[in-house]
Amino acid sequence: MAERAADVVNDVLAALADPTRRHLLDLLSASGQASATTLADGLPVSRQAVAKHLAVLDAAGLVESVKVGREVRYAVRPEALETTARWMAALAADWDRRLARIKRFAEAAEQDRHHPKE
C-alpha cells in the first residue's frame, strides 16, 4: 500500500537507533543471507531477541525474509535506507540554506549599523 516517505523515514530512524539492530544489518550485509538462529550466534543475545529485532527491521523495510524449508533467511534491502539517506541530506541542505540566509541578513544589518540610510 505504498507507505508514505515520511513514514518510511520514521520507521527507519527508529530501527537504526538501536546498536544491536545496526550490528545485525552489518552481519546481514556481510553474509548476504542468514537466519535468526545463525545471526544469534554472532551476538550476545538470544535467538528470540534477534527475531524481534529482525521483525522491526522488516517492518521498517530494511530487510526481507524468504522461507527456505523450515528456516527463514533474511537479507538486506537498500531502498528504505536510500530514501532515508536522501531525506537526511535534503534536511541538512535545507539547514545550510537557512543559515546562509540568516548570515547574509545579519551582515546586512551590521552594514546598516555603520552606514545607515546609505
Added chain:
Amino acid sequence: MAERAADVVNDVLAALADPTRRHLLDLLSASGQASATTLADGLPVSRQAVAKHLAVLDAAGLVESVKVGREVRYAVRPEALETTARWMAALAADWDRRLARIKRFAEAAEQDRHHPKE
C-alpha cells in the same frame, strides 16, 4: 576532543529517533533561533521536557546554545547531520555493491548448471 564519526552517527541516530525532537529541529530551523520556553509553546509538552530534548540534541551536536541575558537561545547545527547523512549514503551504496556481487555470482552459477565446465 573530536568525537569519532561513529559516535557522532550513533548519537545523531538516537536523537533523531524521537518524533518530538525532530519536530523541535523543524521549529528551530524555521525560526533560526529560539529558547526552550518559546519552543514549548508550539508543542504539547512542558518546558522541562523540551529542555531535556534540547540537551539530547546538544549532546548529539545537532544544535548549539547561546546565552543571551537570562535566556538561552538554541540554533540548528548542520555538521553532525551531514556526517550522518554521508554515513547512511555510504552504507546504502555498500549494500547495493554487495547485492550486485551476489546477483552476478548467482547468475554465473545458473550458467554453470546449464553449461558445466565450459
Added chain:
DNA sequence: TGAATGTGCAACCCCAAGGTTGCGCGACGC
C-alpha cells in the same frame, strides 16, 4: 516413525527514556 532442528507465540522481568511537578536562583524592568 521418531529424534533433532528452526520457528513462532505468549508471558514475564527490568530499566531507561519521556513526561510531570515543585522549588530555588539569577537576570530584567518598573
Added chain:
DNA sequence: GCGTCGCGCAACCTTGGGGTTGCACATTCA
C-alpha cells in the same frame, strides 16, 4: 527594591522497548 520572567536541578511516575524463558508446531533426516 520588588515582582516577574526564564532556567536549572531534583524527585517522582509511567510506559514501552529490549531481553529472557517456556512451550507448541512444522520440517528434515536417520
